[in-house]
Amino acid sequence: MMNSIDPDKGHHLTLMERMRVLSEGTKYDSCNQSAVCHAFGPDGRCIQLYKTLMTNTCSGECTYCPNRCGRDAVRASLSPEEIARITWSFYRRNAIEGLFLSSGIMGDSERTAEKQLEVASLLRDQGFTGYIHIRVMPGTPRYLLEQIAEHANKFGVNAETTSSTNYSEICPSFDYKNDVLQRLRWTCEIIRKKRSETGFREKLIGSNDTQFVVGALQESDREIILAVEKFMDRYELRRPYFMSFDPVPFTPLENNDPSPLWRETRLYQTSYLLKDYGLNTNDLESVLDDNGFLPDMDPKMLLASCTPDLFPVDINSANKEDLLRVPGIGPVGASRIIRSRPICSEKELARMGVVLGRARPFIEMNGQKQTNLFSFAEVGS
Numbered sequence: 001m002m003n004s005i006d007p008d009k010g011h012h013l014t015l016m017e018r019m020r021v022l023s024e025g026t027k028y029d030s031c032n033q034s035a036v037c038h039a040f041g042p043d044g045r046c047i048q049l050y051k052t053l054m055t056n057t058c059s060g061e062c063t064y065c066p067n068r069c070g071r072d073a074v075r076a077s078l079s080p081e082e083i084a085r086i087t088w089s090f091y092r093r094n095a096i097e098g099l100f101l102s103s104g105i106m107g108d109s110e111r112t113a114e115k116q117l118e119v120a121s122l123l124r125d126q127g128f129t130g131y132i133h134i135r136v137m138p139g140t141p142r143y144l145l146e147q148i149a150e151h152a153n154k155f156g157v158n159a160e161t162t163s164s165t166n167y168s169e170i171c172p173s174f175d176y177k178n179d180v181l182q183r184l185r186w187t188c189e190i191i192r193k194k195r196s197e198t199g200f201r202e203k204l205i206g207s208n209d210t211q212f213v214v215g216a217l218q219e220s221d222r223e224i225i226l227a228v229e230k231f232m233d234r235y236e237l238r239r240p241y242f243m244s245f246d247p248v249p250f251t252p253l254e255n256n257d258p259s260p261l262w263r264e265t266r267l268y269q270t271s272y273l274l275k276d277y278g279l280n281t282n283d284l285e286s287v288l289d290d291n292g293f294l295p296d297m298d299p300k301m302l303l304a305s306c307t308p309d310l311f312p313v314d315i316n317s318a319n320k321e322d323l324l325r326v327p328g329i330g331p332v333g334a335s336r337i338i339r340s341r342p343i344c345s346e347k348e349l350a351r352m353g354v355v356l357g358r359a360r361p362f363i364e365m366n367g368q369k370q371t372n373l374f375s376f377a378e379v380g381s
């Protein structure tokens, strides 16, 4: 454990202290405050990444952010060489599989992106084959996005919210349409072009990435889900990130209530339903309350319980779409079931990755229902 840092000595911080400050500074860029975060690799596998900012000094004034300009805080930065060295040292010890790099804005977005690019180029030039995820700044020029695409597995700009009006309220230094949406569009075009030139098998093809801050504004889950669906359609966004708002002292939103963590979880689950299960926002209407918010319940389980006429689904005759409606059956499980028919026992289903405790009330096998309504009530609770 390192000791707490004296703000007056910000300019004398050791490397370890700067690492700590900059890992904590990523609080509003994905998952948690440790130096290691989790992300999904191209094959959907969860991987561990070294997560850091290049600097927590920022010219931006986002109202929820601990790094906003003018806030009294310890400021630190790491050079591209230092980040490359630290990444290698974690990587060689098998502590990480890659790097998640974000930053405050050093002067302007162009200069910041140049530095991020420098980190990625350094690593690749030194033979680094791990995963690189770069959160670029709003307003990053297109030519730099194109160069970042040569090195990064994933990159993109944070949307933070769902509309220009909302954005100007929480990120007054930037313009939603130009600095965010235009960049998401360019990233999508760059990735498409790379794909068409190199073929789908090329390992180093980036994917578009963005994040929403949940609960900093009054926007409903319906608005967020609609934005996610739109971004998936227009910008080929695969997996959005969600970050629960947590008030930071000495920021304009310091007295606002934090957003419950479960809301973030429910939004993640809903985004999987959009991406992996082929559902759309209309399908999800029945699980939203009158004000457009998700309850603290698994949305897939809730959807299934709202549509009892669609169940039970017969494991040996249902099509993939119907199998995917069953809680406890995911895209991989559904494909395995279809490939392995006829299926004669729950044991076989379990081997295919089906979560029987969730699926049982909603399935039958060759006309035999697997459980009764009482167990449905237990599972749903």
Ligand code: SF4
Residues within 6 Å of the ligand: 028, 058, 059, 060, 061, 062, 065, 066, 067, 068, 069, 103, 104, 105, 171
């Ligand atoms: S751009 Fe906004 S969210 Fe990003 S570090 Fe600066 S103040 Fe924070």
